[in-house]
Amino acid sequence: MIHTFPQIKIKSKDVNSIERVRQLKYDLRNLGEDILSYSPSDFNSAKLSRLRIRIFKFSRREGCNEFFTIKGNKRYVCLNASLLNRKYYSSVLYTLHGIAHSFCHFKNEIAEEVFCEFVSYSILKTFTNKRGKRFSKRIIHGIMRSSSKDYNDFYRVARKLERRKKGMMMKLNAEAKNRKISKKKQKRIFYRLVKFKKLEEFPDEIPELERGFRKI
Secondary structure: OHHHOOEEEEOHHHOOOHHHHHHHHHHHHHOHHHHHOOOOOOOOHHHHHHOEEEEEOOOOOOOOOEEEEEEOOEEEEEEEHHHHHHOHHHHHHHHHHHHHHOOOOOOOHHHHHHHHHHHHHHHHHHHHHOOOHHHHHHHHHHHHHHOOHHHHHHHHHHHHHHHHOOOHHHHHHHHHHOOOOOHHHHHHHHHOOOOOOOOOOOOOOOOOOOOOOEEO
């Protein structure tokens, strides 16, 4: 059931405000239906509810503030507590990005990141628009100013494809799911729009994600 989403656990010593975590949980729960509206046919509310969100401070050596990983049959979206302590709406975006990885079927890494940026920004726009378009624009522009050039480029690529044909990103993801588009073709579509760039490094070692965490 979607009402069990999201499952959030934190490293208490890493988080400055429990109330901010509770706000994130509340907002993600309310965004559940929006998240599912971007997912393909093989992803449903039960799969969304089984995702495990973990918030803790990443090593300073890491170049990312979020990562998605699978351990056995458990799927984790990990968020850097240092980001949540400083920037709430960026944290919402990064968490949505990680969730999008759980239903992304692209085999090409650039295509995958473009898709996840598209999903996360689209949902965040819907969320922030409730407080007015001016507020939403300020939040989105602020996040983009502090984001890496590569990821801003990925989001612009998604917008360009969507301007060409609305629903293109979801259509391509569905084709990838059904193996109707090869990895080679995925690369050709996206690399025409963005030159290959070295992606942020994935953590060298995935930490223990069950012991030492407090449930929120």
